[in-house]
Amino acid sequence: QVQVVESGGGLVQAGGSLRLSCTASGLNFGATYMGWFRQAPGKEREGVSCITPFSGTTSYADFVKGRFTVSRDNPKVTLYLQMDSLSPEDTAVYYCAATRNKYCSLTKSNFHYWGQGTQVTVSS
Helix, strand or coil, X not given: CCEEEEECCEEEECCCCEEXXXXXXXXXXXXXXXXXXXXXXXXXXXXXXXXXXXXXXXXXCHHHCXXXXXXXXXXXXXXXXXXXXXXXXXXXXXXXXXXXXXXXXCCHHHCCEECCXXXXXXXX
């Protein structure tokens, strides 16, 4: 059974930073394409970033480019999302997700396994 678990959320002031972590069990993490999504109150869940398993090639949504960095440590079975220059508009529940597909995507329907989410709140 696949389990995905995020951690690292919290409350931060505008302009600050947070690093989210995600672990996944029950799958071959080192061969799995991974992604980060977020969902703000009253809004649809949206793709933030994805990363390929071997080369670590990354993709980002335009609204986080230059501020967020996704990375992975395959031996530690951990995915990261470094979030810098945070603004109140980044306030959301952040989700880690894994896909059985062999391509990177920012579309939530392309992902099969989800964590429970971690709250990120940015105060002004």
